[in-house]
Amino acid sequence: MPEPGDTPGLEDIARRWAARLTEIDGVSVSAETLRPSLLALAREAQAEAWTAHDAAVRRFSDLYAASPVGVVLGDADGTIRDVNPAFVELVHHTRSDLVGHPLTRLAATAADAKILASVVEEALLPARRPRQERITVTHGRDGTLRARVTVATITADGPGLPHPVLMIEDVHELDLLSEQLRRQNVQDPLTGLPNSYHFENKLDTALATAQGGRVALVYFDIDGFKVINDGLGPGAGDEVLRQVARKLGSHFTGQCGHEAVVARLSGDGFAVLLHGRSDSGLDTATVVDLVEDSMRELAEPVYVDGKGVGVNVSVGIVVTEAAGRTSEELHRAAEITLHRAKENGKAQWMLFEQDLHDRDRRRFGIGAAIGGGLENGQFAVDYEPTVTLDDHERVAVVNAQLRWDHPDHGVLRSRDFSDLADTTGMTPALGELLLALSMTDAAAWHHEFGDAPDLCVRLPARLANDPNLVRFVRTELDRTGLPPNTLRICTDSVTLIEPRGEVLENLSILAELGVKITLAVSGAADLELIHRHRLPVGFVIVSGTLVDALAEDDESMQSAHRHFEMLMIRARELKIARVGVEGVRSFEHARRLAALGVVAGRGPLFGEETGAASIRSMLAKSAGTMRALRP
Structure with missing residues (x-):
């Protein structure tokens, strides 16, 4: 008879089931007759169970041997029972170096050994889920290896505590990558x-x-x-x-x-x-x-x-x-x-400095909003009259300038935003708008009144060098019907000195179209650019300290007078048709300039910029009684 607690043998199982079946009503077969059949059935079931068990063991062994993750099987006493080939390859230790030693010997430092012992102890508690930690483990070749350790448990072969199982992965490269990504994020x-x-x-x-x-x-x-x-x-x-x-x-x-x-x-x-x-x-x-x-x-x-x-x-x-x-x-x-x-x-x-900061912040805010101002139609054109100096009532030329009706800062003149337009790249767009609007107005005046003043448009350097300038002007001349010889395109000496761009070619082609070319200068030296580049310049506008000095009554006026005489002589040598000035302050100032041969001027004496409607009204009043002269 089997001892209490032993697993019953197949003979005992067959005998007990045979006795139990004979007690069922309607069963007439004796227990001795049933026992062989039941024993054969039990043996068949046992064979199937062992086959399944063997298959499961083989699958576990294959997985254990082929797993790319290092696996360490431990005993309940905390020693290493076995290691798989992947772990041997991972840490470059032989199996004999490891089996039988405490699991904590895997750790490279005392602190890591303490962490590993704590994790194993906690994993062995009832109903605990697998734990994961990063520790440094010993390495037979490199000394240490940074690894991720997952600790779980498996059932023991017999009664007693479960056995710990450690799955160990190399995270050294992953840590390096993580550190590199962290550095890229902050470095x-x-x-x-x-x-x-x-x-x-x-x-x-x-x-x-x-x-x-x-x-x-x-x-x-x-x-x-x-x-x-x-x-x-x-x-x-x-x-x-x-x-x-x-x-x-x-x-x-x-x-x-x-x-x-x-x-x-x-x-x-x-x-x-x-x-x-x-x-x-x-x-x-x-x-x-x-x-x-x-x-x-x-x-x-x-x-x-x-x-x-x-x-x-x-x-x-x-x-x-x-x-x-x-x-x-x-x-x-x-x-x-x-x-x-x-x-x-x-x-x-x-x-x-707070005051300068507030000023610059306002200025940069204006520059940043130029694109929106263009899109919302906030720009218009004002005109400054250039008047002949021998008769202050006759307007020779109107000079077009953009005006910005800013929603926050009120009326802004081109001097308030032209530099900012250069900085933000909006100069070509503003220049084309200035040409389109002013040429439309000028064409209307010529169509209505016949003998209207010439239109003068001073180009910023960025637009004067623009390879699309000639195409745009030609297109606007065709669209508006403005006679080319009533359009004056003005540029300055600084723009001509610029080594890049196409300003010289642009001016030459515009002159061939019949457009009048005007050069803004500050002194006689600038006139040499006309000779050097063989520019088709017919008109010169003088501005700056030379003109301002002629308004004074001191020694600077005498020096300016001599300089201006030299400028006029050189202008005649270069066959410049007319010389005008910018910045006429008073009648006496105008008289001095006229005596030097200046034919026309603009400035405070003749009024500030005004809108297209005012220019039309002025032309309507003068129609039939005076004609607008061109210098």
């Missing part, structure tokens, strides 16, 4: 400095934690970096950026004595953040001294392939109390201050 890959994202976080933190403290935000921008990039190649440009980053980092983080963050924001732009307590000495004078020292250091040539490259920077500086400030305000202040430094000649620093 500029070219220079190794923090990037704009990281810098923004540092600035926000400084503003949030610097209670009663001060912050300084300094923007650096390399002057003429495009020349370096285009002249020596992008590789040289990259090397210059790395050298600038190294010098700025060394200067501000290693020497200034204040907590500093140096970052590359974008392109050739860098930023420095300094912050500290109000009593830490972080004042304006200290920051300016640091900036000047850094500018001198940056100016020392950087040698790239044996070529010494000088680096000059423009700098915008903001020093302020941290309380109540936002990062957006500081960035905007530093950006605008930097722009002011560049506009004032580059290679210098500018300090944030």
